[in-house]
Amino acid sequence: MRMPDRLGSVQLTDVVRYAGASGDLNPIHYDPSFNRAAGHEGLFAMGALHGGWLVSHVVSQGASPPEDAPWFLRLRYHGIVPLGLDLEAESSVGPDRTTADLTGGGERKVSLELAGLDAPPAAGGGRDEQRCTFPVELGTAKRFSEAVRWPEPMAPGSPVPPTYLSVLSFWLPNPDPIDRVGFDHSRTLLGETSISMTRGPVRVGEVFEVREYVGEERTREGRAGVMRLVDLVAELSDDTGLRVAYRNTFILMPAADGPVRPLTGSKDPETGQVFYPARALSVDGRMRPLVESALASEGVLYSWTTYAGTAYGQVDLDDGVRLQVRLAPGDHQIGARYRLAGSPDGDRWFEHA
The missing domain is CATH 2.40.50.140 (Nucleic acid-binding proteins)
Known part of the structure; x- marks a missing residue:
């Protein structure tokens, strides 16, 4: 049985680098006073940061999405990753399907699935739509790929990391995804990221028209009470039609008992x-x-x-x-x-x- 691969730990410098590269500026991850006020015991990483590390790891192990067929990548976040926690990755790379788990402290933190789709993604609908033109810039791709430890160099025409789409915040009129879904930054976590491609990866130099909207909303009973879940979906299209459907599911955790804090x-x-x-x-x-x-x-x-x-x-x-x-x-x-x-x-x- 193959031993898990050690990925090291997320440090504050990694968080700051990823925040600048991705536009994820929720202060709960890097501001100790905000973090304490939110009821946490210490700083922890953005899920998409160590999730991006896991994607890069499976690519370094030989995982590769198909070039001419629809495929998807799904990342599920099972628990927060405190700064300094040693992380390990265990992956199974196959010709049609790749799975992987990221663990820390004996607990699963992220699970990954990369596989083909039976049919290409289809356009959906929701509320509060906003649009922008999204150029896949070389400089932005370089900074992001460094932040998520992408194993391949960036050059014109290179595939970008699948989770690179988080940099859409630099182009969207309202760049804050948590504000878009109407949640409070101090109680919001990322639950899942799903990326469905019509064909091949997104490449440096491509330009897309983006339509982003707030999608499905639902509730789920958790150990601390009722959680609210909301999907934020971005659809990327070019002259061939819909190329990418990018969905992030945000979770509003139950409020802690006690007096209501002012806004x-x-x-x-x-x-x-x-x-x-x-x-x-x-x-x-x-x-x-x-x-x-x-x-x-x-x-x-x-x-x-x-x-x-x-x-x-x-x-x-x-x-x-x-x-x-x-x-x-x-x-x-x-x-x-x-x-x-x-x-x-x-x-x-x-x-x-």
Whole structure:
């Protein structure tokens, strides 16, 4: 029996490198104070970071998706990976199907499946659609491939890592996936990533038209209570039609018992500008420290829609922050005043003021 391969441990430098390469800027992974406030005992890696390591590992072991047939890659995240935890990978690479597990501390953290599809992916639908043009740039691909330990060099025409599609955040109008699904950063984890390809890999130099939308929503009973799961789907098309369907499933964990925490962001003392999610430094290049600030609890409804019988909208708060939120049942009016009515600790919702 083959022994597992040691992959080492994720360090803070790996998290920072991946955040810059992918655009995944959830402070729960690199800001100790935010992490503690969210109830965690220490910093932990983004699932897509060590998930990307596992993908790179199976490619280094000989796994290769077909060039001219539909295929899929699925990563399931089973538990958080604290920084410094030693990781091991065990894989089974076959001509038609590859599976692998990433373990740490005797527990499975990520499982992987790479295999062919019986039919190419088909377009779907959901709410809050946004679009962009997505060029697969060489420089961005190089930075990302280094962050996930991709075993092959990047050059014009090279295949990029399958999870490279996370860099879509650099081009999408609203780049924050957690904000897009209306969850709180402090309670949100990545549950699964699924990538379905019509044929072959995405390559450096290709250009795609992207349609992203919020897809299926459901609940699941967990050990700590009811979890909410939401799919965020991006479909990439070129002149041949749909090439890639990229889905991330986000999980809103149950709120901890105790008093509800206020909805807070950061404020620039010099300009008065308010940011959400909270950030540590100013955005003008001068690196001024920002201060914690409670967000306004009222604002104006900018837009709204319904999906699966539930109303969702964007509310422009009085302090300038735009939130993606769930709305109370009933009729809604763009331009009307709305106020925070639900828990700001993740499952926030607004109603007529």
